Amino acid sequence: MNAILSAAAPLSAIAPFPLNRWWVAGFTWELTDKPLARTFLNRAMVLFRTPDGTVSALEDRCCHKDLPLSCGSVEARGLRCGYHGLLYDCAGVCIEIPGQEHIPTKARVPAYPLREQDQILWVWIGSTPESTPTEDPPHYAVHNDPKYKFGGNSVHYDAPYQLVHDNLLDLSHLGYVHLKTIGGNPGLHMNAELKVTAVDDVVRVVRLMPDSEPPPTYAAAWPFKGRIDRWQEVEFQVSHLLIWTGGMDAGSGDIRAPDREGFHMRGFHGVTPETDHTSHYFWTIATNPHPDKQDVTQLVVDQTAMTFEEDRVIIDAQWQNQRRFPGRTQLGIHVDAGPARARRVIDALVRQSHQASPGG
Template sequence: MFLKNAWYVAAWDTEVKHALHATTLLGQPIVLYRKTDGEAVALEDACPHRKLPLSMGRLHGDVVECGYHGLTFDGSGTCVKAACVSRVPQAAHVRSYPVEERYGLIWVWMGDPAKADRAKILDIPEFQDPHWGLNRGDSMTIECNYLFMTDNLLDPSHVAWVHQSTFGNSACESQPLQTQVNRDGVVVSRWLYDVEVAPFYTKYLKFEGRCDRLQYYEVRYPAHAIIKGVLTPAGTAGENAPVHEKAFLMDSYNFMTPVDESHTRYYWFQLRNFDADDENVSRQFASDVRRAFEEDRVILTAVHAGMARRTTPNIDLAIDSGPLRFRRGMEALIRLEQDAAGLKLSNEAHVHA
């Protein structure tokens, strides 16, 4: 169901303090905390004795004490104290996960720690660029499988019906889509020429009248999306046209973390090429984006429920090409990972035999 050898967002950096913070990623309970030097730690949230969540225990300095019998673990998952017995049991350890902080987010590697390559975290060169404004973003939990979210974020067409008061209008209904499959994910995009400006964008544009609009939807494995919005005065844009001096540019970064098969934690922030230092614009932008994403939440929750209880087959449409190709890519990666894990176990069993 899930690709484990990958980085997933576990929390905003402001959510994790010198206190125990329980969460769940890929169906695995995890406890996060900061050591006294500020370093973030991610441990399996289960004492090896009777599996009481460590998050129900106590944080003493840099170590976590289980609230049942006091077994105590450091940031590496090693049991450093077992006062209730004469010596620390050999099997008394918990799993420790690699952690990286970037873009105000705490990322956790859920697979083999030896394969945790920090270079695989999405690169965002504009993040520290003073010419780009930053909306610090938000998060929400959506009651749906994460693949319904990747479907949604590879589907520019849905804005015409789901986001009529925000991102969409009739111009988004029928223009053909272009799908590109890359090694790291899928891109679905299209240009809309000489169209009305959708409601979300009107208050932010530096030009008047109709526009040319690029819809660019990219999702990278395992579930990280880059949505680019480009609006320029009508007649000034195209595949190879230079960027107009008054163009509206927005890069929306979206990170979907599976909680389990039926719930997804959704994190996002946006970068923009205008009003970089205007906090009022940032607050308004954040509010407008949150409202639009609440529209998605309603639809995706209902889609998950509808698909779960369906009694007749669902159908696919031509507009589903991008989402379906992403799903096939994910299936292939998960299958390769599982085959490799199975081979490793087989070889280990052979050695021990």
């Protein structure tokens, strides 16, 4: 069982995660006029949007008698506790105690910086309660690109977040796990040309599969003439991965060209630790509908959702089994190059989080 940490928890209690950075907290469309309870990096928060559009993330605990603030209701000026009616503004300051004129200065709850960027919600989690953002959250231009249409969803994992990274950085599993959608011949996937590169905290994995059979989702979404040249490009950063995949008629162009023609699927994958052993997965998939198939976006989104449910079943079972067999060593094989590199990046960022904290 994981304890929920207060915003003032010592660094040692939160060290497993890279800190002083933006993490994905959800999507714009998830924040309505109802408070939303979510835990990130062992910190229980309530997210809400006031009628003027301001978004806010507060510690999910009323400073009066501990009721989760997520049990309360959103008002024009902030969030009202559902027990005795204390009203908090978007910065966590209590601005009304019903029936009491004096509001003590300690009547407040910790607030976390929360921003919206390209329909993605980002929350800043620092190594100290005073930590403030040192940069803007990342942009994701695909969500605003008129050539693309997208949909997405949030998935909860009963598994540590790095198992989700492992899965997304090693797409060889498509041939075994996703036969009904974006998979295909297992031999093709396991033998695909693979290139892993890393610059600073970014790991890139590129896989090319020329002259291959289009998998079911591709064939349903795009009128290919026959066999296709297929690409998969994964860009990992600790808070999110971009996975851009697609295919074009075999031999019809340069498979590596950034402006290549054909069918594209552009995936955004925000992976945020919830607790030590559970995770949030926030994904969108965007596609460029063919002129003759303008209505395929929902099909691509639905099949992607099906695909990620297949991943969730595998990863949750993997984690349960790791707990049944604790301390066992794992065999490394060729497909592990990308995940292994990403884990080294995370280890370094965790060390930096220690060093960035006074006394850490």
